[in-house]
Amino acid sequence: MTTLSGLLIANAQLNELRGNEMAREGSVAPKERINVTFKPAVGGAQEEIELPLKLLVLGDFIQRADERKLEGRKSISIDKNNFDDVLAKQELELVLNIPDRLQADSGADELTVSIKVSSMKDFNPASLVEQIPELKKLMELRNALMALKGPLGNWAACG
Incomplete structure (x- = not known):
């Protein structure tokens, strides 16, 4: 039996949410979305770089005992395409x-x-x-x- 037991990784890349074509065209992102950008301080580059949004959610989501040590548990990558499959396995x-x-x-x-x-x-x-x-x-x-x-x-x- 596969268990979630505490580790979830939700990996939502911003370019994937917008679509790769829209990202290349430099379209304006909706205000509701979280945009993570930074300006590199090295090399004198003035261009802002947009980073993908990655979340690590850690918790007890199965509500039953799991005897495995935390170090032995594997993280589960979840996205919009496999969400129902991950739920079913739990x-x-x-x-x-x-x-x-x-x-x-x-x-x-x-x-x-x-x-x-x-x-x-x-x-x-x-x-x-x-x-x-x-x-x-x-x-x-x-x-x-x-x-x-x-x-x-x-x-x-x-x-």
Whole structure:
């Protein structure tokens, strides 16, 4: 099992984000983006050089024990193309206790939900409904009522 266990490297090169062609043309970067530039102090060069943005994110992202020593763990390079693959390899699962707003008469104050995360699509409402049994039951009831409403909605027109 591959684990993230603490090391993530997000390598987003600025030229790649803009596209290599735009970088060669010297287009103006949007203000929302972080631009890292420097002027070399050696050799009398006056030209500003734009550097790629590289981030090292270090933390405990898997929320389970990892017996490997920190020195033995390998960093994982993440970009926009492999983000879902890296998530899937981590076998992440969120277990949350949330206020139970679905069943007022059940007597339970909290609802425990377990959400498996293997891609960013798992955070879409439809995916969440599929993973939470209480919401899935309510959605099935809603769909059954909608199916029943369809034929009955035209009842007055038939008579």
